[in-house]
Amino acid sequence: MKIIRAKEFKAQRAWGALDIANMNGITTRLHWTDEPYKWHINDGEEVFVVLDGCVEMRYKEQGLEKSTLLNVGDIFYASVGTEHVAHPQGEARILVIEVEGSV
Template sequence: MTQPIDLASALASFSEAWSPRIVTTVNDYDIRLARFAGEHVWHVHTDTDEFFLVLDGSIDIGLREDGGERTVTLRRGEVFVVPRGVFHKPSSSAGAAVLLVEPSGTLSVGDEHDEVPANVDTTTGHPLPSRVPA
């Protein structure tokens, strides 16, 4: 990356939910933007935490831990880290824009997951279009 990237322009460059775009890379970590709409899939990253920052809207993250389930709700400007080894399921009933931080190459549906619905892209992230204005 040799030029600043405007996150609003980057978000405007795609509309697909559950199909993250790689904005940049810091050391061995991808900074990804994603649109959330509806439900993702229960999944787990066995070797890495997952960082969520809600840029717009709100999201729910279902968590399976300590033998039970709970839900964390994040609104615009709030962050949350799902620890490695915790099954989780992001969702957003009204839609949201989210910034994610994960090691490069991390699969969007984790290392283990339930059946992936057709609305969820199984990917390690897509590049942004080459010309996103700052």
């Protein structure tokens, strides 16, 4: 059993993570960041939940770049092949559920 106080978590570097669970190859991790990630495509599907802060999520659909602002409680689902990059607006804490070892 674990109790995690997400608002209290702060990593030593941007996108540092606290491993919460690995359920049959699907990982759940809490990330802290204050810097953008990099454009990437995950090895599988990804669920991205903003727990604290605000994140601009940029993504590509049919080669066109789009973006949306994600606030606390918002969820971004990246299906297989979705190219995307997260740009936090200040500090953010994000719950990410994805295939183990994914980018």
